[in-house]
Amino acid sequence: MRSPQLLEKAIGLVEQFAICNRCLGRQFAWLSTNSTNESRGYSLKLAISMIADQMYKMGEKERGLAILQDLARNGMFSPAVTLCKKYGSDIEHKERCQLCAHGDLSIFEGIPLIVERAIIESKGYEFDTFLVGSSMVKSLEELNEEIQGKFGLVHAETLKSDFNRELGKQLSDKMDWTVNFERPDIVIFYDMKNDRVEIRSNPVFIYGRYCKLVRGIPQSRWDCKICKGKGCGECGGTGRNYPDSISEYISIPIQEALKGTRFKFHAAGREDVDVLMLGNGRPFVVEITKPRTRHPDFEVLTRTINSHAHGKIKVHSLELTTRKKLQSLKTSASETVKEYRALIHISGEVSAVTLQEAMERLTGATLDQRTPHRVSHRRSDLVRKKQVFEVRLVKKDAHTVDGFFKVQGGTYVKELISGDDGRTSPSLTEMLGTECKCVELNVTAVHS
Ligand SMILES: [Zn+2]
Ligand SMILES: [Zn+2]
Known part of the structure; x- marks a missing residue:
């Protein structure tokens, strides 16, 4: 049976630490959800008090009273204070929970003030959704982690998660703001150590x-x-x-x-x-x-x-x-298809038939394109395979050709024309057997 083990852990916690309802309940937060840590903690304390009272009445007087005294002192549990008094033991309960006290207050009692400050800080920002973030005081966070490790509290929630959730809840209750865990417009961040409220606006x-x-x-x-x-x-x-x-x-x-x-x-x-x-x-x-x-x-x-x-x-x-x-x-930049218009200067004389042949051979060709000389200072030197989908060439005069190129994204069109000293192959220069140079280039379409 597992439930006594859970109660033994709770009794152990109350024996060793001044602990409030919320902090006790948090150690078992993932058990019986749809409740609150506060009511989980209260219920555990009440159950412990009943068990201890039963012990006291059924022959385990000393042990029963000891547990009631812990519950009254460390647990700050007023029914136990009353019981102790009835059994002749006057117990003063502690003032502060060790697991959540920072300065004079519990960090949870400080939340309404943080809410007020967050509302003021957020005034300069337009947003539809928000999320709360925070950094805890190290000593508190470490004590909580240490306890959870020591008692094997595998169903515990972290102090930070409990704090953030409460801060987020109070903010959305008060302002009717919407929480978004994946893509909030802003994050309201509370730096506990430095007591600072920051608005972090996402891009x-x-x-x-x-x-x-x-x-x-x-x-x-x-x-x-x-x-x-x-x-x-x-x-x-x-x-x-x-x-x-x-x-x-x-x-x-x-x-x-x-x-x-x-x-x-x-x-x-x-x-x-x-x-x-x-x-x-x-x-x-x-x-x-x-x-x-x-x-x-x-x-x-x-x-x-x-x-x-x-x-x-x-x-x-x-x-x-x-x-x-x-x-x-x-x-996807290299998967897109791009279209270019080029004004090309051709050194030698080229017949209409040669031009037609070059057009047909380049259409559908796969280029081996080594990083061009002119960009080698900023791109690594390697050979890229690029697809040529369509080439159309129209002779304007003896040395000028109007070219249309439909190619894979990332193709260097100037080099497809010039051949870049053999670094791009095939090329127009290679096909025509005379030096070709791109004089003017326009991108006419980017398909994506
Ligand atoms: Zn506490
Ligand atoms: Zn300069």
Whole structure:
């Protein structure tokens, strides 16, 4: 039979520690749920008191009285105080529970005040859901863990979990706020040691698509190599190679609208500085750190971004998204299909038949593409297999060809044209037997 073992553990606890109802009940929290730790603790104390009284009356007077005295003193259990008095033993109960007292109060008695402070702190934040977090005072947490180990209390709840749950409950009761365990908008964090209430606002993720309508803008801010952003003679004191970037045009207005502290710009791949991004645009996600608002007016935001960018870039389809979507945007970048238009310069003379042959042989080809010379400083040197889905070539004049390329994401199209000294094969240069060079390139579609 297991129940006496449970009661023996409870009697042992009351013998050794000043312990309140809640803290006693917490040691058995996962037994008979749909109750509270407070009532579990009270019920255990009442059962112990009844057993001890029975002992006292049935010939185990000394042992029975000893248990009643522990229950009165350590257990702070008033029925036991009364019984002891009746049996001629005046017992003063202790003032504080050893398992939850911090300063003059129980940490649980301190909760209503923390609730008030959390409400004030949270006033500057817009949120729909919240979660409570906390750090306990070390000595209390350690004592609780030590007791649970020593008594083998396998169905106990931790002090922190009990505290967080109570704080969360009082907050949602008072404010009608909704708890969300997986993705709360904010975490109300209580640092017990330093008695500090903090609001930790989780990031907001905003999805959209951008078009780049002029050449010469890098996707992300490009710091001057020489001064690393500090400003030097080489960069005219600006600290950067290019005055603007797509990520800043898009992210800064979003950060301002959400009143965040920082932004991170993520896109499904990137085009070179001199390449346009046309068609339906390239998908991106902007991550805003510590936002104070979470529901921007996307129509207004779209207009703000587009007007601040002076027609250089354009965004559309802005909407809220999740971290999960951001991850799939990143991982699927090489699985997407992209379309390009290229203006190609051809050195030698090429017949219409040769051009037709090259078109047919490149369509459906698998490229072996070694990391191009021009990016080898930032990407590891390896050979990637890339799929070419479609190539169309139209002769404009003796040395100029208009090219259309539909390829797997991550393909270097400039090198598919030039061959990059044999590092990309097959290539247009290889097929035509004369040097080809991409003069102008536009991305016309990113399918995802
Ligand atoms: Zn306690
Ligand atoms: Zn510089």
